[in-house]
Amino acid sequence: MALKTLHILNKSPEHSRFQLCLSAMGPEDGLLLIENGVLAVAQAPENLETLERAQCFALGPDLEARGLTVRPGRFQSVSFEQMVELTATAENVISW
């Protein structure tokens, strides 16, 4: 099923726009973490509790650069090609 809005988040969890993005997400939306945003996968899962239902993605090359891997379940690691596909199929895209 296509996402209503894909939220592309490149800010680290300390950035004020990070929380702003999370609070702007609806139930049919998806979250794609890129650049500094992928650091959120290293933090305690409670910090992302509000995302219970949303589909969550993190850009693989950005994870690898920072020595991170995703825990199975919550986040799916995606390639650049898959990122393009996500942006092309979502109804709307917001780059935070």
Added chain:
Amino acid sequence: MTTLIIIDQAPYGSWEGREALDMAFSLAAFDQPVSLLFCGPGVNWLRKGQDAAGVQQKSVEKNLAAAPIFGVEALLADRAACEQYGLDQNSLLDQVTLADPGPELTARFDHVAFAG
């Protein structure tokens, strides 16, 4: 004259941290005592196993491996930030020392400067 350079920004997202690192290495190369302190999202500089080829950058882990060669005295990491980002002695680079930023720490240095 001792200097502490503080990096409080995440790696790869901007260039400020790398510039601060160059500054630290330059000081050390001219025999000026210098240490680096990584705070907040900056502690992510210190995680083992970084491979930045996929984002067309050089790994900052390799950069930091040169710190002892240049004569940087210490790589200090904010203890609380490490806990937040799931970093412990096993996942941190070997030469890192955990520290608690505060007046006692900064008092040990003549100069304190930030990246960016």
